Amino acid sequence: MDAGVGRVLDVNINRGQEGLRVCEEYARFILENPALSELLKSLRHRFISAEKILTESAGKGLHTFRDTAGDVGTQITISSESSRSTPENVVKASIKRLQEALRVLEEYGKTVSVEAAAEFEKIRYQSYDLEKTMLSSDGLRKRIKDAKLYVIITAELASAPPLTVVRELINGGVDVIQVREKNMEDGAFYQQALMMRQVCGDNAVFLVNDRPHIAKLIKADGVHTGQGDLPANLVRRLIGHDKILGKSTSSPEYAEAALRDGVDYIGVGPVYPTNTKQHREAVGLEYVKWAAKNAKMPYFCIGSVNRETLPGILDAGARAVAVCTAIIGAKDIAAEAAWYKEQLMQVAGE
Numbered sequence: 093m094d095a096g097v098g099r100v101l102d103v104n105i106n107r108g109q110e111g112l113r114v115c116e117e118y119a120r121f122i123l124e125n126p127a128l129s130e131l132l133k134s135l136r137h138r139f140i141s142a143e144k145i146l147t148e149s150a151g152k153g154l155h156t157f158r159d160t161a162g163d164v165g166t167q168i169t170i171s172s173e174s175s176r177s178t179p180e181n182v183v184k185a186s187i188k189r190l191q192e193a194l195r196v197l198e199e200y201g202k203t204v205s206v207e208a209a210a211e212f213e214k215i216r217y218q219s220y221d222l223e224k225t226m227l228s229s230d231g232l233r234k235r236i237k238d239a240k241l242y243v244i245i246t247a248e249l250a251s252a253p254p255l256t257v258v259r260e261l262i263n264g265g266v267d268v269i270q271v272r273e274k275n276m277e278d279g280a281f282y283q284q285a286l287m288m289r290q291v292c293g294d295n296a297v298f299l300v301n302d303r304p305h306i307a308k309l310i311k312a313d314g315v316h317t318g319q320g321d322l323p324a325n326l327v328r329r330l331i332g333h334d335k336i337l338g339k340s341t342s343s344p345e346y347a348e349a350a351l352r353d354g355v356d357y358i359g360v361g362p363v364y365p366t367n368t369k370q371h372r373e374a375v376g377l378e379y380v381k382w383a384a385k386n387a388k389m390p391y392f393c394i395g396s397v398n399r400e401t402l403p404g405i406l407d408a409g410a411r412a413v414a415v416c417t418a419i420i421g422a423k424d425i426a427a428e429a430a431w432y433k434e435q436l437m438q439v440a441g442e
């Protein structure tokens with residue numbers, strides 16, 4: 093193999109591995125997303141396997157072609173290389189570096205191993221999806237992390253038609269809206285959810301309860317699942333890593349399992365008995381206290397959250413709640429939502 097080609101391949105192997113590692117650490121420690129971390133880890137191992145194919149074809153390690161002292165490019169720098177104002181900028185630069193390295197490995201790799209070049213090409217295409225996932229999901233996950241008021245809409249419990257409810261909730265400052273219709277057939281649910289999603293726009297995070305196929309069709313921001321719904325890994329496969337996935341939990345064990353499954357937030361409850369979750373036994377304030385001290389992801393306390401129970405839930409350490417009937421069943425939905433949002437903002441000191 094030509095020594096110059098060997099040097100090209102060696103430097104881009106290093107560049108690609110470094111880019112992948114930076115992205116993996118971002119997913120692991122900043123996004124704190126287990127599923128995305130696992131995806132990046134898998135991609136890194138595929139990259140290493142492709143490198144081994146190159147090494148076997150070359151007959152010796154690519155590092156043997158290395159000549160750092162004689163590399164004319166080591167002294168060439170540009171000012172933007174030292175400017176990284178945010179973690180997002182770091183990962184953006186690393187993904188671009190990864191993609192450039194993969195393209196070089198694909199093209200020069202063809203002179204050594206067609207098999208390795210083909211694998212680098214596959215990884216490059218996957219890196220484009222990875223870029224979209226990491227950068228678009230970051231904004232959504234930050235909104236979930238910062239969210240305080242989450243409202244669930246079930247038409248039969250509302251004081252107004254669904255589209256009106258969505259508009260009123262937005263006017264009241266709600267952060268997250270979930271549409272939940274357990275007894276509605278898919279066709280009718282699709283039509284209703286689609287219109288609600290269009291009305292919501294980007295004014296609040298819009299989630300669909302349980303039905304990931306419909307969430308994908310209407311381009312919802314994500315899905316919320318219950319303990320008896322599809323497993324989180326299957327839902328994630330359907331909606332992708334760039335969407336939000338939440339799960340109901342009723343104990344620390346369920347919360348820890350949800351974290352391992354890679355969900356983005358959990359529901360903590362039902363704190364008190366509720367008609368919307370009659371099949372679930374109320375967990376009381378002890379689980380809220382546990383979540384306040386131990387939850388490693390955003391959480392929303394749910395279950396008969398109303399004006400009477402809210403103070404006790406906040407005293408237990410909660411800083412975000414999910415409300416249904418107490419808000420959507422009110423005569424003035426916007427005003428009721430605004431009252432809850434104000435209470436939560438005061439507790440947060442904002």
